[in-house]
Amino acid sequence: MINNRQRNNRRGIAIVMVIGLVAIIVPVLYMLSQLGTSQTKLAFKYHENLLTETTALSGSNAGISRLRGNIRGYQSLTNQLIGDESYSLTLRPTGKGFFEQDLYYLLANSQIKSHHYAIMAEAEQFNPQPSPPVLVIARDYWNTVEPYEIDQVADVLSMQNDRGVDLLRLDETREYEKNATPDQYSTELLAKSSMLPAEIVPDWPEIVENLKSEKLSM
Amino acid sequence: MYRHYKRKSDRxxxxxxxxxxxxxxxxxxxxIVGHWFFLQREYQGRIFAISDAQQTIRQASWRMMQELRTARSVLFPRINADKSIRSDSKVVFKSFAGDVICYYYLASEKEIRRCKIPNGPGVPTADSEPVARNVDQLAFTASDEGNRIIDIFMEVKGTFGLESVYLINE
Structure with missing residues (x-):
């Protein structure tokens, strides 16, 4: 038979043990949860980066498909789904080319949590000969991870300006290539060899040869 | 009196x-729990080290891929004359803006660095900060005939990463 005193002792032990166990188990559980969440967070961060980029690229391809299907004029499509993720697509007409082809800005972006990816290109849409699919030439793809909204005119102008800076530099380099003779061009580039990091120097002549072979002329 | 005192203390x-x-x-x-906790901490430390290595690989790959994707052409490495693949510890390409960009591996410092070489007059400039640190191995591989696909292989503290990037601009 258990008397009252023994029962009370057991109750006392139980109370102290419960308090003690909680004090041990709670930090352990917290540590384990942190282990899991930090791993998951790291894995998801990169996954989201890649997914944002892939989704935006899909949006850009969707834009080209629309132009090939003879869609003409302004189109702003937000929250188009690809799988579980959404992209936005804007086709903004900018005029006509030499061959009466329609010219567009092709803009696509995607956002997953804090990750953004926007891609901007120029697209030329020719008239159907004799029927769709239409010839579409897309060029000068430019990407950014800035949080631009491609259906907002102000943001599109900002993107145009950012991309324009790079295109102006491209014009400069192309002009230089066109105006220099192949020998002048390679001589000037080879002269930079002494200013290059040591790791690049051994292969620099081959790189210059490749640059020379692709040099623009007129 | 005694009974009353005892009941109070029980409660x-x-x-x-x-x-x-x-x-x-x-x-x-x-x-027992402490020992198990210690083992878990060790295990956690190992996992974090792998995660950090993976994160280094991912961040470096991501940064290089962003610039490579919109590049105009790859200048080095290109496939061999017999059309076999070719790898090197550096990649040199013409950027969106037409300048020559190089990502290269600095073995002595275990770093990936970036250098910009103006395509025209101007002095080459190397970025002050490395693209990635603690990199044990880096290889860029050209595998397609048009030299438009580059594979990026990296090793950081026993963890490996492999990414491919396709150049979308002509």
Whole structure:
């Protein structure tokens, strides 16, 4: 038979043990949860980066498909789904080319949590000969991870300006290539060899040869 | 009187003996849990080291891929004359803006660095900060005939990463 005193002792032990166990188990559980969440967070961060980029690229391809299907004029499509993720697509007409082809800005972006990816290109849409699919030439793809909204005119102008800076530099380099003779061009580039990091120097002549072979002329 | 005192103490307190017995049991359990906790910390440390390595690989790959994707052409490495693949510890390409960009591996510092070489007059400039640190191995591989696909292989502290990037601009 258990008397009252023994029962009370057991109750006392139980109370102290419960308090003690909680004090041990709670930090352990917290540590384990942190282990899991930090791993998951790291894995998801990169996954989201890649997914944002892939989704935006899909949006850009969707834009080209629309132009090939003879869609003409302004189109702003937000929250188009690809799988579980959404992209936005804007086709903004900018005029006509030499061959009466329609010219567009092709803009696509995607956002997953804090990750953004926007891609901007120029697209030329020719008239159907004799029927769709239409010839579409897309060029000068430019990407950014800035949080631009491609259906907002102000943001599109900002993107145009950012991309324009790079295109102006491209014009400069192309002009230089066109105006220099192949020998002048390679001589000037080879002269930079002494200013290059040591790791690049051994292969620099081959790189210059490749640059020379692709040099623009007129 | 005695009964009343005893009932009160049963309700609101524990005796020294009870605390000593409970502490002994808790110390035993604590010892087992503590040992397990220590092992988990070690395991966690190893996992974090792998995660950090993966993160280094991902960040470096991501940064290089962003610039490579919109590049105009790859200048080095290109496939061999017999059309076999070719790898090197650096990649040189013409950027979106037409300048020559190089990502290269600095073996002595275990770093990936970036250098910009103006395509025209101007002085080459190397970025002050490395693209990635603690990189044990880096290889860029050209595998397609048009030299438009580059594979990026990296090793950081026993963790490996492999990415491919396709140049979308002509």
């Amino acid at each position: 609101f307190g524990v005796t020294l003996v009870e605390i000593i017995v409970a502490s002994a049991i808790l110390a035993f359990i604590g010892g």
